[in-house]
Amino acid sequence: CMSVLVQRQGEAQHVLQFACAGLRTLVFASRLITGDEFTSIGKVAISQDRDALVEALEGPSMAILGATGIEDRIQTGVPNCIGMLRQAGMRIWIVTGDKDETAVATASACGLYTTGCAPPAAAASQCQPFLQHHQSLLLSVDGTSVDECLDQITQHRRALKKQGLWNPATVIPTLVVVLHGLALDTIVAANYEVPTDLLLELLVQASTVVACRVTPAQKATLVRLVQTYDPGNVTLAVGDGGNDVPMLQTAQIGVGLYGREGYQTVRAADFAIAEFRFLSPLLLLHGRWNHRRIMHVLLFTLYKNLVLVATVGLFSFFTGFSGQTLIDSSLIVGWNVLFTIAPMFVFGIVDQDITATTVLHFPAIYQEMEPLHARKFLLWVASAVLHSSIILYIMTTSVRGSPSEQGGVFYLGTIVFGATLLSITVKSAMTMHRWHRWQRVHVASLAVGPVLFAVVVWVCSNLYILWPHLQVARDFAGLGTALISHWPSVTLLILVAVSASILPDVAFIVFQRLYYYSNRHVLQEIDSHLSASHRRSDKPQIVAPCPDTPAASLVVTDPLSDSCGAQSPPPTPVPTGDIPMSTAPPSSECAILIAQLQRLHATHRADPEDNLLAATDTKMHPTKMAFVGKQR
Structure with a gap:
């Protein structure tokens, strides 16, 4: 925190310097008022009109006492968190009540704008219509009238079109737009759509929007305008003060920070976090995981119930629609509450298709979350009908005419029920995350259903023998003995039926991962860290030659280090004296490549050419080698 007393002659320059340094400015002034003026000012103060009160207090005789610049430090990890969110495809808007220069300096400190604020030329309120600094484009909309705002927007459109960047359907990664609260209020108060649409066409193309000098009501208005312009977008608001409450309540998702200004935002928000840096795990990890969990809970609930209904319905074709029941009602009642309930908890609570380390290392995978569309819904429905059809056909054709046919229709129904339950268990195992990361809860959830089924059948078959008057277990009489004897x-028969029903799913998964794989499938392979001899470290590493170490050494670097100026520990040289080196010189480029791959395979390390990533200042797609930026 810093404070300085300035004379009236240079207060404007000092305040501008404070603002450009990212400090929150406050100017102190005094004025002698008469009794009549005090009465009139008191009447204005009762009306709670802030603008009218400020206008009544200001006057030509007001004497400047001093100005302060208070440093509002950015929390730890904010630049890194914002960088990850931007890689995930999110557009970051800063909506603040601070003055223009302070807001631009804050955006620069957060990594949203690559150049600092150098007074007076780079002050947002004094910016030219189009500025370019290190590939960052800064546009300002700060007019005081509708015509002036439209003129600024028109100039920006022309400048962007001249550069070949204007396209309302895309986002310009280097575009930053500074919007003044007075300009926003002027455009919204015009009460016709042309200025608002023109403004939003410009704002939606910017990767970052800095809205400064906005009131709490204007914050909510800005969020509402974005929602109206494109209803398909989901807005998330983050705030830590009481003036952010209207914005949090207007956005689809509100995240409140525990701050010094009380708990108003925490009470008004949907989620509450302690620090801003926790926003990236909240969205990229838990948001993505829970989206997938909810989707699979819905699909698996539909699938397992449709399998049972389809089995009973298809059996009617074998009985000529006589109404004969295939499965005992006791087993049907326990289908959802006993036999298939355990995997639902795994799907909805602990399932993770990709680990946290890999997701945070490749934030762009957030853009490829699987939506619950009609095609996926139909695939699960078709899978349920196919599984029930295959199992029922194999069972009815195999059990009919066998020596065990004397067990009756419930003997057949119990076998069909067991095969169907086992098929659903295998299906749930294939839907969960990779098997090498299973925990005890995964194995227990898969085993509890078949074990309970065997226990229920055995207990009910013996209960009728002990208590013949127990009508509930009448249909199970002698069923356990018949199943054990055969x-x-x-x-x-159950293994053949289950294998035949699951075979189409296995073929589909293999075909998809070999020929129509997605980035998620590739990241799952990267995430596995499996090799022929041992599991690799859970932390991804890049192996690169070290220029300061001998030739027979490699440097292991951490790609997850903070890329926003944090000091990382020095690289660790790894001796490579044990690597078998070929004494004969390679005869061709192909032989050189083969020799290099043999050395790398012997040490289970990555390709040294990966050091090109460390030498580039680029944003790269996680799996498609598509670069945005230039090499240093």
């Missing part, structure tokens, strides 16, 4: 054939 267990080899029953077991083989």
Whole structure:
């Protein structure tokens, strides 16, 4: 915190310097008023009109006492968090009540704008219509009338079109727009759509928007305008003060920060976090994981119930629609509450298709979350009908005419029920995340259903023998003994039916991952860290030659280090004396490549050419080698 007393002659320059340094400015002034003026000012103060009160207090006789610049430090990890969110495809808007220069300096400190604020030329309120600094484009809309705002927007459109950048359907990665609260209020108060649409066409193309000098009501208005312009976008607002409450309540998602200004934002928000840097795990990790979990809970609930209904319905074709029940009602009642409930908890609570380390290392995968569209819904429906059809056909054609046919229709129904339950268990195992990352809860959730089914059948078959008057277990009489006496054939029949029903799913997964794989599938392979001999470290590493170490050394660097100026520990040289080196010189480029791959394979390390990533200042797609930027 810093404070300085300035004379009236240079207060404007000092305040501008404070603002450009990212400090929050405050100017102190005094004025002698008469009794009549005091009465009139008191009447204005009762009306709670801030603008009218300020206008009544200001006057030519007001004496400047001094100005202060208070440093509002950015929390730890904010630049890194914002960088990850931008890589994930999110557009960051800063909406603040600070003055223009302070807001631009804050955006620069957060990594949203690559150049600092150098007074007086780079002050946002004094910017030219189009400025270019290190590939960052800064545009300002700060008119005091509708015509002036439209003129500024028109100039910006012409400048962007001249550069070949104007396209309302895309986002310009280097474009930063500074919007003044007075200009926003002027455009919104015009009450016709042309200025608002023109303004939003400019704002939606910017990767970053800095809205300064805005009131709490204007914050909510800006969020509402974005929602109206493109209803398909989801708006998320983050705030830590009481003046952010209207904005949090207007946005689809409100995140409140525990700040010094009380708990108003926490009470008004949908989520509450302690620091801003926790926003990236909240969105990229838990947001993505829970989106997938909810989707799979819905799809798996539909699938498992449709399998049972389709099995009972298709059996009617074998009985000529006589109404004969295939499965005992006791088993049907326990289908959802006993036999298939355990995997639902895994799907909805602990399932993770990609680990946290990999997701945070490749934030762009957030843009490729699987939507719950009609095609996926139909695939699960078709899978349920296909599984029930295959199992029922194999069972009815195999059990009919066998020596065990004397067990009755419930003997067949119990075998069909067991095969269907086992098929759903295998399906749930294929839907969960990679098997090498399973925990005990995954194995337990898959085993509890078949184990409970075997226990229920055995107990009910013996209950009727002990208590013949127990009508609930009448249909299970002797069923356990019949199944045990023919267990080899029953077991083989169930395994064949389950394998035949799951085979189409396995073929589909293999075909998809070989020929129509997505970035998520590639990241799952990267995330596995599996090799022929051992598992690699859970932390991704890049192996690059070290210029300051001997030739027989490699440097292991951490790609997850803070890229926003944080000091990282020095690289660790790894001796490579044990690497088998070929004594004969390679005869061709192909031989050189083969020799290099052999050395790398012997040490289970990455390609040294990966050091090109460390030498570039680029944004790169996680799996498609598409670069944005220039090499240093």
